[in-house]
Amino acid sequence: MFETHNVVMLLIEPESERIIDANKAACHFYGYSKETMLQMDIEAVVGVSTIDGGQKCSEALKKGCNPCICFQRLANGEERLAEVYSPTIDYQGKTLLYLIIFDITKRWKAEKELKFYKHLFENSLNEIYIVHPQTLKFIAVNRGARENLGYTEEELKEMTPVDLKPEFTLKSFKELLEPLSNEEQKQIIFDTMHCRKDGSLYPVEIHLEPVEFGKEKVYAALVIDITERRKMEKELQERNEILNAIMESAGDTIIIIDDKGNVTFWNPAAERILGYSREEMIGKDLHAFVIQDKRLYEAYREAFKKFCLSGKGNFIGKTIEMKTRHKNGHEIDVELSLSAVRIKDSWHAIGIIRDVSERKKFEELLYRQSITDPLTNIYNRRFFMQMLEREIERTKRNRKPFSLIMFDLDHFKKVNDHFGHAAGDMVLKKVADTVKGRIRKTDCFVRWGGEEFIILLPETSLSDAVDLAEEIRKHISMMSLPEVGHVTASFGVTEYRDTDTIDTVLLRVDNMLYEAKGAGRNCVKSK
Structure with missing residues (x-):
């Protein structure tokens, strides 16, 4: 035997x-x-x-x-x-x-992988729920959800999604699931409100889909807390309302031209916005003043002849944005609405011009605010994800590599604990300024979160990215910071691969960063 x-x-x-x-x-x-x-x-x-x-x-x-x-x-x-x-x-x-x-x-490797995936589930920044398809009770709820809701794991296992969503009944929630259970849809995305244990509400975006494993079927829900997004949307809406109110109270330019293109009406707002007085403009060819390019002027004259015959044109009945020129020579962004009116058997044009120069500047400011970290004045995580997606698409087209550098300030919590958060903020600003001085304009430098930063390097090989990371590491370690003294940083570097997705390339550079920390910090690790 x-x-x-x-x-x-x-x-x-x-x-x-x-x-x-x-x-x-x-x-x-x-x-x-x-x-x-x-x-x-x-x-x-x-x-x-x-x-x-x-x-x-x-x-x-x-x-x-x-x-x-x-x-x-x-x-x-x-x-x-x-x-x-x-x-x-x-x-x-x-x-x-x-x-x-x-x-x-094999068993050991499987258990190790299972432990890894459990770690990913449990430590996701978003809330994740696994729901039983029949009872709708929660099978598993990750830590992010538990902490945000205030419920224990034991309490949640006796609850269903309806207990968290005041706008749903059990019947209406089951109706929501029908396209998934009938396999008419693979995923449902919707916004709702979640209710915490203390009764407070917060807005969420839910990505719900069925997941099958062997003969088992469950529902998996990825829940994103959109409180900050809603605040931003509300802020943008309020600012736009304020801006529109200002514009309305200021008044718009109203101009009428006859079938010869000469001005017949010119209101006070036109004088204020365009700089020309009524006396200067009445009876004059409007477009000779506002169109400086001779070729554009000739094209306008040809189009105006057709308008005079039919009262129709490419821009009649539409609102367009364009640039015009003030009397003193500077350009103005305006919003122009054109309509046709028949007066004494001939077609006249009415133009309503609104000066949107300030609005354009404001929109640019809002856009900058939406993509910029307010403390360090570098790009934020949302903008980085957009740029990373674009860079991946560009790399697929032109086959030129790009690399990522992720770094984290070592023992930064001690700085805040010993010197205060004001000192911590000063360190973050100094580090950001130092790095900005070492990278190209084409590079995308981002505050990833807390004391963690990431740099997107277009058309950069892994070896060049490692060299840059090492250079930045040295510069950070040599900075002299008031009261604080010196700080160091750990760096992870990777290059995009043909088989990568956004998630895999970010995971790899994050792993390299943690490898650097595991190697004693203040070093660069790459893969």
Whole structure:
């Protein structure tokens, strides 16, 4: 039975640690002939070390470790993880170790991967829920959701999504799920409100989809807290309302021209906005004043002839934005609405002009605010994700590589704890200014969050990116900061690969950053 059993078995003489016998399964597993194995000792095959690295496997076995989880060394140099049982038996008048060895490498790797995915689930920045398809009770809820809602894991397992969504009943929520359960849709995205345990509400965007694993089917929901987005939308709306109120109270330019293109009406707002007085403009060719380019002027004259015949034109009945010129020569952004009116059997044009120069500036300001970190005045995470997506598409077209540098200030919490948050803010600004001075205008420098930053480097190879990261690391470490002294940073660097997605390239550079931290900080790691 020993010889033919399909489980790996060895007989070991404890004192000499020699292999007394090895069955066929053992020879096949280790890759040695039986003759070779009988000339070997336990150290040669049974274990490099226990899985925790605390001691040699042979030592653990002799001490009665049962089972002993340790790495096994095969003939081809490969190491496998095994679960080793070591009872003693009497054999030919001797007490021997009877080793029964199970290869658990695949199980160990599977458990390791499962642990990794559980970590991703539990530590996601967004809320994640797994819902039972029949009872609708929560099967699993990650930490982000639990902390935001204020419920314990035990409490949530007795709850359903309806308990968190005051606008839904059980019936209406099931109706929402019908397109998913009927396989009419693969995903549903909707906005609603979530209710915390304390009764407070917050807006969320929910991505809900069915997930199948074997014969099991559940619903998975990725829930994004959009409180900040709603605040921003409200702020933008309020600012636009204020801007529109200002424009309305200021008044718009109203101009009428006859069938010859000459001005017949010119209101006070026109004088204020365009700079020309009524006396200067009445009876004059309007477009001779506002169109400076001769070719454009001739094209306008041709189009105006057609308008005079039919009262129709490309811009009649429409509102367009354009630039015009003030009397003193500077350009003005205006919004022009044109309409046609028939007066005394001829077509006249009415133009309403609104000066939108301030609005344009304001929109640009709002846009800058929406993509900029207010503390460091560098780009924010939202803008970076847009730029990264564009860069990936551009790389696919032109085949030119780009790289990412992610870095994190070492022990930054100590700066805030010892010197205060004002000092911490000063450090972040100084670091941002230092980095801005070392990169190109085409590079995208971003505050990723807290004390973490990321740089997108278009048309940059991995080696060049590593060189730049090392240069920046040195400059940061050499900065002299009032009161604080010196700080250091850890860097991760990677280059985009053809098989990458946004998530994989970000995960890889993040892993490199944590590898740098694990290597003692204040260094650069790349892959």
